[in-house]
Amino acid sequence: MTDSSEGTGPDPARLYLPRRKVAFAGRRGTAVSAVSSVAVIALLVSVFFWAPGGANVRATFFSFHDMWVAFRGDPSKGLLSVGSGLITNIWMFLLSEVLVLAIGLLIAVARVSRSPVLAPFRVLATLYTDVFRGIPILLVVYIIGFGLPALSLGAISSQSPAVYGVTALTISYSAYVAEVYRAGINSVPHGQILAARSLGLTYAATMRRVVLPQAVRTVIPPLLNDFISMQKDTALVSTLGAIEATRAAQIYSSTVFNFSSYVVAALLFLVLTVPLTRYTDHLIARDRSRRLAGAS
Amino acid sequence: MSVLELRHVEKRFGEHPVLRDVSLTLEAHRVACLIGASGSGKSTLLRCANLLEPIDAGDVLLHGQSLSDPRVDPNLVRREIAMVFQSFNLFPHLSVLDNVLLGPRYALGRDRAEAESEARTLLARIGLESRAGDYPDRLSGGQQQRVAIVRSLAMRPSVLLLDEVTSALDPTLVGEVLDLLRDLATAGTTMLIATHEMAFARDVASEVLFLEEGVIVERGTPAQIFDDPQEPATRAFLRRTE
Numbered sequence: 001m002t003d004s005s006e007g008t009g010p011d012p013a014r015l016y017l018p019r020r021k022v023a024f025a026g027r028r029g030t031a032v033s034a035v036s037s038v039a040v041i042a043l044l045v046s047v048f049f050w051a052p053g054g055a056n057v058r059a060t061f062f063s064f065h066d067m068w069v070a071f072r073g074d075p076s077k078g079l080l081s082v083g084s085g086l087i088t089n090i091w092m093f094l095l096s097e098v099l100v101l102a103i104g105l106l107i108a109v110a111r112v113s114r115s116p117v118l119a120p121f122r123v124l125a126t127l128y129t130d131v132f133r134g135i136p137i138l139l140v141v142y143i144i145g146f147g148l149p150a151l152s153l154g155a156i157s158s159q160s161p162a163v164y165g166v167t168a169l170t171i172s173y174s175a176y177v178a179e180v181y182r183a184g185i186n187s188v189p190h191g192q193i194l195a196a197r198s199l200g201l202t203y204a205a206t207m208r209r210v211v212l213p214q215a216v217r218t219v220i221p222p223l224l225n226d227f228i229s230m231q232k233d234t235a236l237v238s239t240l241g242a243i244e245a246t247r248a249a250q251i252y253s254s255t256v257f258n259f260s261s262y263v264v265a266a267l268l269f270l271v272l273t274v275p276l277t278r279y280t281d282h283l284i285a286r287d288r289s290r291r292l293a294g295a296s
Numbered sequence: 297m298s299v300l301e302l303r304h305v306e307k308r309f310g311e312h313p314v315l316r317d318v319s320l321t322l323e324a325h326r327v328a329c330l331i332g333a334s335g336s337g338k339s340t341l342l343r344c345a346n347l348l349e350p351i352d353a354g355d356v357l358l359h360g361q362s363l364s365d366p367r368v369d370p371n372l373v374r375r376e377i378a379m380v381f382q383s384f385n386l387f388p389h390l391s392v393l394d395n396v397l398l399g400p401r402y403a404l405g406r407d408r409a410e411a412e413s414e415a416r417t418l419l420a421r422i423g424l425e426s427r428a429g430d431y432p433d434r435l436s437g438g439q440q441q442r443v444a445i446v447r448s449l450a451m452r453p454s455v456l457l458l459d460e461v462t463s464a465l466d467p468t469l470v471g472e473v474l475d476l477l478r479d480l481a482t483a484g485t486t487m488l489i490a491t492h493e494m495a496f497a498r499d500v501a502s503e504v505l506f507l508e509e510g511v512i513v514e515r516g517t518p519a520q521i522f523d524d525p526q527e528p529a530t531r532a533f534l535r536r537t538e
Contacts, residue, residue: 195385195444198346199399199451200375209402213389292433 063260070252070261071268078251082261085248086268089234092162092244093272096169096234097227103170104177109207111178112185125178132175137168138236144168145240162244165237173230180222184215217287224280228273235269245269297360299324299486300345300377300455305354307337307344307510314340315510318354322455325484329497331521332507333533338490339382341507342457345488346377359454375403378448382460384440386432392419392443393428399451411450418446422476438469442476455486462493494537498522506530 016022048054073081110118110125132140145164149157188211196206238247245265252261300322307315314337322328330338343349345356347363347370356363363373387395393415400411419425422442424435432440441461448456458477462470474496481487481500491497497504497518504521506514506529514527525531 189385191381191383191385192387194348194379195381195387196398197371198348198374198377198379199447200371200373200403201399202371202403205402209398210387214387217389 059258061259061263063258066252066256066258066260067264069256070249070264073248077255079255080243080248080251082245082248082252082264082268085243085245086265086272088162088242088244089231089269090272092166092169092234092237092242093227093231095166096173096230099166099170100173100177100230103174105181105212107174107178108181108185109212111182113203115203129175129178132172133179135172137172137233138239140172141165141168141236141239144171145237161240161242162237164240165234165242168237169230169233173226173233176226177223180219180226181215183222184219185211187218188214220284221280224276228276231272231276232269235265297324298322298357299359300488301357301360302341302345303355303357305341305344305356306352307340307349308352313510315344315351318510318512320505320512320515322486322488324454324486326502327481327485327487327489327500328503328505329501329518330488330490330505330507331492331494331497331533336507337510338507339459340510342379342459342488342490345457346374346379348374348379371403375399375451376454377457378451378453378455379457380441380444380448380459380461382463384432384437384444384464386440386444386447388432391429391431392424392435395432395443396447396450399447404451415446415450418449419443422446436469437465438472441465441469441473445473445476445480449480449485455488456480458487458489458491460490460492462491492537494522494534506533508533 048058051057069079071081071083073079073084107125107128110121111129113122141164144167145161148159148164148167151157192210192214193206196210197203201209234244235246238244238250241247245268249261249265253259298321302318302320305315305318306313318337318341320328330341332338340349344351347356351364358373358376361368363370386392387398390398393412396415396418397408397411400406400415401408404411416425416428419428422445424439424443424446427435427439432443435443445456445458445461461477462473465473470493474493477487477489477496478500489497489501499518501518503515504518505512506521506525506527508529514521514525514530521530522534525534
């Protein structure tokens with residue numbers, strides 16, 4: 001005897017997906033998406049092989065031999081190593097990053113302050129962010145890199161191009177990062193400030209203990225975005241003659257007439273930026289899970 | 297001597313008067329309850345009392361000392377007048393324990409070890425000592441509000457201001473917060489409470505003040521206000537809340 005409800009109830013199949021869609025729902029769906037991804041990528045890559053100039057592009061941009069030589073450098077031919085050029089990018093970036101984090105924070109705090117004592121700093125900070133967010137970074141690099149040496153001011157005028165590069169990047173990016181911090185500060189609910197002030201904390205202590213810790217957590221992703229931009233913008237310092245990855249790649253291409261060196265430089269920049277992006281996501285996830293798990 | 301006193305306080309937001317000629321006196325170990333509709337000025341009154349909002353006229357006195365004296369440091373005043381908010385306002389980036397410790401450590405400059413043992417004792421009193429390491433978002437609304445009350449108590453204030461502290465709570469969680477406030481009242485804590493919980497006000501208040509459009513329309517013992525209100529406005533309000 002069958003279940004009586006089965007006979008009298010409506011047909012269960014009326015709730016089913018169409019057969020065609022069921023195929024996409026399970027493991028078969030994963031296989032379908034994998035195949036379609038591969039097909040799309042293969043199609044894009046095949047353009048390189050079928051295009052009339054494909055062979056040319058492969059030889060001038062993706063020659064493994066040239067990539068390897070550009071990466072290693074060849075002193076006997078006056079070719080600089082793109083790989084060791086990258087070391088310059090890395091330290092320029094690291095130094096600028098530390099400076100930008102500190103200076104950006106100071107500017108942001110000056111901008112949000114209400115204290116009459118800080119009023120002149122507030123005006124200066126506003127002016128600063130307006131000006132340096134408005135000037136292309138390349139121009140700041142030129143102005144600092146060619147302007148400061150022209151001053152003939154002793155130590156200030158006799159630094160290496162890389163130091164001027166760090167200065168220019170710090171000046172420009174501090175303006176952007178200050179605005180990121182400021183957005184974070186403004187995102188902290190007013191009730192947090194009321195609660196801290198009602199405990200008798202001073203304005204400064206409220207900022208330091210309550211507002212900034214929350215603001216910084218909020219702005220980690222946009223901050224890291226700016227840092228990824230800054231890593232790439234270290235390439236602009238090549239215009240001052242600093243020997244970094246882009247400059248080395250440029251020298252290679254203009255000596256050997258092969259652009260594979262640029263591809264090497266691009267790949268090396270990816271090696272720098274991708275871990276930073278991953279690390280940011282990891283930090284955010286850890287902070288989130290820690291708070292949700294309630295560990296101390 | 298009174299702990300907290302408001303004398304003819306006036307407060308305007310722009311042209312709009314929020315408090316008009318508000319006077320009240322709170323003696324030590326007494327509980328005063330402010331009742332009135334939303335927007336009647338209860339919250340503003342509390343904020344003016346601990347100088348979170350500047351007043352336009354009148355005076356606020358703490359232990360008989362005028363707080364409009366320009367030599368008075370508002371930060372020092374607020375250490376003695378603690379406040380608890382409707383929306384708890386716990387610090388989400390700090391553990392429960394660090395929430396309670398923030399005031400003693402960074403406003404009073406007390407030593408961590410000493411402040412911590414006191415904070416743990418306070419948390420034990422509300423049965424949340426085991427949650428000391430948790431972050432606020434792991435706690436229920438009622439637990440969060442009790443932590444917020446303990447955070448204020450950790451400052452050892454002379455007076456506690458409570459701004460509709462159960463209004464944002466799930467109805468099932470209101471009881472635990474009110475029970476804590478009853479305990480505090482029994483223990484002799486001086487409190488000024490803005491509330492919509494009439495039964496609670498009747499229980500704990502030594503004085504009830506009815507506020508309408510920034511004016512204290514009527515004041516008296518709970519029995520006078522709830523059983524025999526004299527003003528038509530008070531009667532109308534109480535009828536609406538039944």
